[in-house]
Amino acid sequence: xxxxxxLDEMNLVDALRFTDKVAEYIDIIEIGTPxxxxxxxxxxxxxxxxxxxxxxxxxxxxxxxxYLEASYAFEAGASYATVCGAAxxxxxxxxxxxxxxYGKKAVVDMITxxxxxxxxxxxxxxxxxxxxxxxxxxxxxxxxEPIEDLxxxxxxxxxxxxxxxxxxxxxxxxxxxxxxxxxxxxxxxIGHAKNPVAEAKAIKEALL
Amino acid sequence: xxxxxxLDEMNLVDALRFTDKVAEYIDIIEIGTPxxxxxxxxxxxxxxxxxxxxxxxxxxxxxxxxYLEASYAFEAGASYATVCGAAxxxxxxxxxxxxxxYGKKAVVDMITxxxxxxxxxxxxxxxxxxxxxxxxxxxxxxxxEPIEDLxxxxxxxxxxxxxxxxxxxxxxxxxxxxxxxxxxxxxxxIGHAKNPVAEAKAIKEALL
Numbered sequence: 158x159x160x161x162x163x164l165d166e167m168n169l170v171d172a173l174r175f176t177d178k179v180a181e182y183i184d185i186i187e188i189g190t191p192x193x194x195x196x197x198x199x200x201x202x203x204x205x206x207x208x209x210x211x212x213x214x215x216x217x218x219x220x221x222x223x224y225l226e227a228s229y230a231f232e233a234g235a236s237y238a239t240v241c242g243a244a245x246x247x248x249x250x251x252x253x254x255x256x257x258x259y260g261k262k263a264v265v266d267m268i269t270x271x272x273x274x275x276x277x278x279x280x281x282x283x284x285x286x287x288x289x290x291x292x293x294x295x296x297x298x299x300x301x302e303p304i305e306d307l308x309x310x311x312x313x314x315x316x317x318x319x320x321x322x323x324x325x326x327x328x329x330x331x332x333x334x335x336x337x338x339x340x341x342x343x344x345x346x347i348g349h350a351k352n353p354v355a356e357a358k359a360i361k362e363a364l365l
Numbered sequence: 366x367x368x369x370x371x372l373d374e375m376n377l378v379d380a381l382r383f384t385d386k387v388a389e390y391i392d393i394i395e396i397g398t399p400x401x402x403x404x405x406x407x408x409x410x411x412x413x414x415x416x417x418x419x420x421x422x423x424x425x426x427x428x429x430x431x432y433l434e435a436s437y438a439f440e441a442g443a444s445y446a447t448v449c450g451a452a453x454x455x456x457x458x459x460x461x462x463x464x465x466x467y468g469k470k471a472v473v474d475m476i477t478x479x480x481x482x483x484x485x486x487x488x489x490x491x492x493x494x495x496x497x498x499x500x501x502x503x504x505x506x507x508x509x510e511p512i513e514d515l516x517x518x519x520x521x522x523x524x525x526x527x528x529x530x531x532x533x534x535x536x537x538x539x540x541x542x543x544x545x546x547x548x549x550x551x552x553x554x555i556g557h558a559k560n561p562v563a564e565a566k567a568i569k570e571a572l573l
Contacts, residue, residue: 220426221503293452
């Protein structure tokens with residue numbers, strides 16, 4: 158299982174310095190959506206330059222222009238770009254095609270999708286590489302978490318890898334690990350920890 | 366009716382020089398989603414600096430973190446930020462709250478929404494300022510256009526203003542004008558025209 162660190166609200170320099178501290182426990186560095194909106198693809202380029210041995214994910218949450226937008230991420234050095242499951246299937250096909258053309262991967266973020274088995278089947282039919290179970294930040298505020306959706310997704314996915322995100326921390330990691338997702342995404346639990354290194358280490362060890 | 370120019374695939378300098386030529390016919394300058402992904406909020410800041418008398422829209426297509434992400438656009442000088450109708454209603458409420466706090470407007474992009482009357486009612490219930498009918502670029506490639514969705518939206522919207530986007534040009538503008546949207550969004554018809562000034566002028570005159 159890979160550990161993906163989501164960087165959302167830090168500015169570029171703070172995020173680079175922060176990541177330096179915890180990098181040994183991180184497999185995938187996520188340039189989060191607010192980060193992309195703030196800095197554009199500069200965030201992806203600089204992280205790939207400072208951490209050439211890490212994979213970088215650009216959390217674009219593409220909703221249209223799938224090929225064009227995904228190609229921006231891959232041109233900038235990302236190994237993964239996200240597209241929303243809520244987008245038109247044509248858009249997701251475009252992002253998947255861009256990923257295949259660049260030898261990279263498209264991640265379909267299933268945020269707000271209610272009929273998961275139906276959409277998982279549609280996504281696998283178009284060759285989506287990774288499907289991400291995702292309870293958004295706004296939904297977490299009212300107490301939702303992604304564990305049940307992860308159970309459903311693992312039950313119906315046949316070919317795609319599965320990632321999971323939504324308020325996961327060292328306190329809750331074991332129940333997610335038990336369901337064997339390929340990628341666990343952690344943001345604020347590490348980013349806002351009193352001791353980020355200890356938190357990243359504890360989560361990484363739970364994944365091994 | 367206002368004319369909104371969508372700038373998607375040009376780099377910042379090209380987009381600024383291009384907009385100079387057609388600015389007299391444009392009410393709202395849209396920093397399109399690919400442009401935001403490429404340049405971040407720098408695109409919004411520079412356009413507001415060069416065109417202080419124009420309104421700027423940041424086409425963020427927010428899917429999570431509604432308050433935070435919309436506030437980035439308003440801090441950078443945008444008068445409008447977009448959030449997806451496909452997002453969690455909590456996310457859209459966050460974007461609307463940010464808009465109200467900054468004295469700006471949230472635009473709900475209805476891209477991929479199938480039950481428009483239901484979602485329009487939900488969006489008006491939370492005080493969304495503007496609802497945008499939108500046939501995406503990928504859907505336009507297979508011949509779809511937004512005219513029927515605009516008819517449905519105008520039929521059910523009671524309080525929100527209506528914007529429309531999706532391959533509109535001087536050739537098709539009259540049928541959209543007949544349905545009286547408050548904002549007409551044009552991108553490639555002006556951006557890729559042989560004579561962009563003539564195309565912008567023709568569309569603007571149709572709106573008067």
